[in-house]
Amino acid sequence: MMYTSSMLLSIVTFVYGLAGLLYIFSWAFHKEGAGKAATWITLIASLGNVAGFLLRWHESYQLGSGYGHAPLSNIYESLVFFALTIGVIYLVIERRYKNRIIGCFAMPLAFFALAYASFGTSVKIQPLIPALKSNWLIAHVFTCFIGYSAFALAFGVSIMYLLKKGKEDPADSGLLFRLPRSEMLDELTHQLIMFGFLFLTAGIISGAVWANSAWGRYWGWDPKETWSFITWLIYASLLHFRLMRGWRGKRIAVLSIVGFAAVMFTYFGVNLLPGLHSYGAMKG
Amino acid sequence: MVQESEIKGNYFESLWKFFASVKLTVVVLLSLAALSIIGTLIPQNESPAEYFRAFGPFMYRVLATLDIFDMYRSWWFQGLIILLTVNIIICSIERLQTTGKIIFTRNPKFNLGNYRRRKSRKDLVITGEIGAALDFSKNVLAREFRFCKVQSAADGFAITAEKGRWTRLGVYGVHLSVVILLIGSLVGSLRGFEGYANIAEGEYTDTIQLRFKDGTLKLPFAIQCDDFDVQFYDTGAPKEFRSKLTIIENGQAVLQKDIIVNDPLRYKGINIFQSSYGKLDGQAGAANITGEIELGFQSKTSGMTYNIKASMNKPVEIPDGLGTFVLDKYYPAAEFRGMAVGPAFQGTLTPTEGKPFPVLLPVRFPKFDSMRKGTAVISVLQTGDIFEQRYFTGLQVTKDPGVSLVYVGFIMMILGCVVTFFMSHQQVVVEIQPKGKKVALMLSGKANKNKVGFQYKLERLAEKLAAIDLTNR
Numbered sequence: 001m002m003y004t005s006s007m008l009l010s011i012v013t014f015v016y017g018l019a020g021l022l023y024i025f026s027w028a029f030h031k032e033g034a035g036k037a038a039t040w041i042t043l044i045a046s047l048g049n050v051a052g053f054l055l056r057w058h059e060s061y062q063l064g065s066g067y068g069h070a071p072l073s074n075i076y077e078s079l080v081f082f083a084l085t086i087g088v089i090y091l092v093i094e095r096r097y098k099n100r101i102i103g104c105f106a107m108p109l110a111f112f113a114l115a116y117a118s119f120g121t122s123v124k125i126q127p128l129i130p131a132l133k134s135n136w137l138i139a140h141v142f143t144c145f146i147g148y149s150a151f152a153l154a155f156g157v158s159i160m161y162l163l164k165k166g167k168e169d170p171a172d173s174g175l176l177f178r179l180p181r182s183e184m185l186d187e188l189t190h191q192l193i194m195f196g197f198l199f200l201t202a203g204i205i206s207g208a209v210w211a212n213s214a215w216g217r218y219w220g221w222d223p224k225e226t227w228s229f230i231t232w233l234i235y236a237s238l239l240h241f242r243l244m245r246g247w248r249g250k251r252i253a254v255l256s257i258v259g260f261a262a263v264m265f266t267y268f269g270v271n272l273l274p275g276l277h278s279y280g281a282m283k284g
Numbered sequence: 285m286v287q288e289s290e291i292k293g294n295y296f297e298s299l300w301k302f303f304a305s306v307k308l309t310v311v312v313l314l315s316l317a318a319l320s321i322i323g324t325l326i327p328q329n330e331s332p333a334e335y336f337r338a339f340g341p342f343m344y345r346v347l348a349t350l351d352i353f354d355m356y357r358s359w360w361f362q363g364l365i366i367l368l369t370v371n372i373i374i375c376s377i378e379r380l381q382t383t384g385k386i387i388f389t390r391n392p393k394f395n396l397g398n399y400r401r402r403k404s405r406k407d408l409v410i411t412g413e414i415g416a417a418l419d420f421s422k423n424v425l426a427r428e429f430r431f432c433k434v435q436s437a438a439d440g441f442a443i444t445a446e447k448g449r450w451t452r453l454g455v456y457g458v459h460l461s462v463v464i465l466l467i468g469s470l471v472g473s474l475r476g477f478e479g480y481a482n483i484a485e486g487e488y489t490d491t492i493q494l495r496f497k498d499g500t501l502k503l504p505f506a507i508q509c510d511d512f513d514v515q516f517y518d519t520g521a522p523k524e525f526r527s528k529l530t531i532i533e534n535g536q537a538v539l540q541k542d543i544i545v546n547d548p549l550r551y552k553g554i555n556i557f558q559s560s561y562g563k564l565d566g567q568a569g570a571a572n573i574t575g576e577i578e579l580g581f582q583s584k585t586s587g588m589t590y591n592i593k594a595s596m597n598k599p600v601e602i603p604d605g606l607g608t609f610v611l612d613k614y615y616p617a618a619e620f621r622g623m624a625v626g627p628a629f630q631g632t633l634t635p636t637e638g639k640p641f642p643v644l645l646p647v648r649f650p651k652f653d654s655m656r657k658g659t660a661v662i663s664v665l666q667t668g669d670i671f672e673q674r675y676f677t678g679l680q681v682t683k684d685p686g687v688s689l690v691y692v693g694f695i696m697m698i699l700g701c702v703v704t705f706f707m708s709h710q711q712v713v714v715e716i717q718p719k720g721k722k723v724a725l726m727l728s729g730k731a732n733k734n735k736v737g738f739q740y741k742l743e744r745l746a747e748k749l750a751a752i753d754l755t756n757r
Contacts, residue, residue: 066523127517130525130545130558187736194705201701205694214546216557216682217478218690219469221356223324233317237310244306273324 005056006123009080012052013114015045016083020107027101027178035100039091042107046087049114053080060125067127072141074126078267079117081141085149086110093153097188099180105156136210144203144228148263150196151235154189155260158253161185165250186249189256190242197235204228223273227266234259303374312368319364323355329496354496369466372459380456387452392711394444396437399713404739405728406746409719410753414440417723420752421714424745429712440717448710452732454703461696468689476684477501483509484564484676488532492681503554503681505533510540512561512675525558527677553683560678577611577629578666580650584659591665599634606660607635609643620644625652629664708733712745725749 019041026035053071061068071077090106128137160179167176179185207225212218219225238255241247247255302308326347335353336344351358399405410417418434418441426432429445436442479492479501488508491500511528524544531539531551541549548557576593583590583604594600599610611631618628625646634640643662646652650663712729727746731738 064518066517126519127521127523129521130523133544134546184736191734198698198701198705202698205698209691209694212687213548214557215559216548216555216680217684218687221323221328226320226324226356230317230320233313233320237313237317240306240310240313245310270324 003056003059003123003125005052005059006118008048008055009052009114010118012045012048012083013111013118015041015048016087016107016111016114019045020104020111023100023103023107027104028175030174030178035103038100038103038107039094042087042091042094042103045110046084046091049080049084049087049110053084056080056125063125067125069128069132070138070141071125072137073128073132074122076117076121076123078141078145079113079121081145082149082152083110083113083117085146086113086152089146089149089153093188093192097180097184099184101179102153102157102160102188105160106153109152109156131214134210134214136206136213140203140206140210143199143206147196147199147201147203148267150192150199151256151260151263154192154196154256157185157189157192158256161189161253162250165253182249186252189252193235193238193256193259197232197239200228200232200235204232223270224266227262227270231259231262231266234262300374300378303371304378305371306375308371309368309375312364312371316361316364316368319355319361322352326352328356329354357496365466369463372462376456376459383452387449392431392444392446392449394442394711394713396442396713396715399728399730400715400726402728402730404742405726406742408725408727408746408750409722410725410750411722412752414716414718414723417716417725417752418443421716421725421749424748425712425714428745429710437715438717440715442716443714444711445713446709446711448707451703451707452709454700454707457696457700458704459700461693461700463693464696465690465693468686468691468693471686471689472684473686476682476686478680478682478684480559481507481679481681482562482676483507483679485509485512485674488530504552505531505538507556507679507681508532508537509677512677514561514675525561525677527558527679529556529679553685555682555684557680557682558677559680562676562678564674564676577664579609579611579645580661580663580665581606581609582661582663584661602660604660605636607633607638609633609662612642618644618646620646620652625649631662633658633660633662635659706734708738710738710741712742714749725752 019038022034022038022041025031026033026038056071056077057069060071072081086106087110090103090110093102093106094100161182164176164179164182164185167179168182169177180188204225207228208218211220211225234255238252238259241255242252330353332344332348332353335347339347347353351360355361422432422434422443425443425445429447431447431449432443432445434441434443477494478496479494481489481492483489486509488506490503490506492503494501508530509527510530513524513526513528515523515526517523526542526544528542529540529549530537531549539549539551543549543556543558545558548555550556576595578591578593579600581590581592581602582588583606586604588604590603592600592602594609594611596611596614599608601608609631611629613630615628615630618625618630620628625644626648628644628646631643631645632640633643643653643656643658645662645664647664647667650665651661653663654661708731710729710731712727715726715728717724717726727742727749729738729742729745
């Protein structure tokens, strides 16, 4: 079964990919025009992503009674939303920081998220199991994934930082010289991590409130909960290192990469762990 | 004596310093993160037998001694959390002693010299009259800053303005929220409980099995499960688990409610959640079998087979003068000479002449009775829908008087993060001096956070101030 929404989202995958290639082309060959086109294509991809998301929501209601729900209930749907938030947050950053090279590192993230969704997971619209039937579903997934996307972008910017560090001299290499100033990349990483941390906190809290209304406990140390807590601790220590110990630059970039690895493990890795925590797999 | 108290003072001071360090904070945060991983690799709170099997006797003993099988409740994990709490409290007290002076003041001090020396200062020269320039600048600043004051400086004036002084408290809000959260969870673990009860349809209980510790707990009321219902989607996935519950207090039904997952019943501070369910294997015996069972009687002498419908405990006459037969009991899992034969009925055959004797009729083996080599072979042909599937509902029963504190902590933490990350204490100074026939404006300012964003703001302010020229035209 192929839904119109998943067909649209498969196309959007390649539009993200095209935007990424154009950003890279514009960076490599210093072509302003390609960069401008890339921005427009990213906008189109993001709009297509939003449309695909809404269409799937609509389609779930067409499937029959009991099927209708916000498309945030399995790995496929969460990846679609993940790509969407990466696209939207990136566009805001591009506008605010007036720099397109970040797109070279941001668009591949959206592309891979959506590519994995379209080709690596089950596209099928499943009706909601009883545990997921709650108004907290939307609040929980929205907050978590806005946080995840901010961390993903911080990860991309941290890699840019590590590439750029110490290459501020025009004589070094044209490519790396054209990367944004390292102070700006450092500051952007910090801003994204604060933003992500706020939403991760809100995501964990909304999950806790939901767990309390579904199972009668707000915290149960199940692997998904524990790994979100581990992620939270890593970013919390990053913020303390930076604000209280004055860490900047390379060490923050490395911590940001470690933090994102924890995010990815919370997202995908937990399902590989032993135990009978089936809802984790369903929640994605 | 004096020396001793000095030594004590030093001890206290170094202990205080130890707890007031941010190094300790990050060490504890990262230790908690690293140690938490263990509990996700080794499933928690399984039965000792299972761990024993998985790890062998030696490793089992080592891990059990370290409380690894219930590590999040272990003394060392809880100890780390207490260490973090003490650290947070002492750090906050220490820092409030210095920032408190900045935050709680009626007349914020502006050191004009410092502002003049800032690299980011902006200078404008405008045509116009100094009084008008002062009024205009004051209007511009007053629109964006709550506190705005004019003072005379050098040959002209200085306007000092600021906002967001209170936002310096945000970080203390976040830290306090962590402490409140932990107090809430402590209250919950001391004065609350978490348990479960499996209740068969039509039955009730006032006793629950506790989780994480052995033993049961008697509730101040009884929970009766009137009905349980499970619905499935056409995909086979579960759609809804619904238990119809009645709360019985002092022999009186006081509350009735259907609960589903995500919609619990709350009564007197105790919460009852739909958590699991299961099928009862007809353990309740014959009383539940209401329909008729079709039996086959094959006469050995005539070879004829007679089909007769029989109800439980109601004797039926067998044709050919073979006697009477009555169904006595139903066993969901019967055994015959140590062999499991599955569900079976037990009946009594009373021949026309002779003593009654018991007959076992396994439902799955219609020819079973021929082994008896009696005058008739009796078999169960049809059981129809005589077995009404009975369920039990699995309820999670909890009480947690700390939840409201935890929720206060949650709200405080989110608000505190917003304030700490995205709001800042901003101070600006505009100095207005006559410069020949023109007026010189100096704009300078600082913020305690997001310095890059504040630079943009200063530039925008400078543009607004430059508009004085336009108004004078």
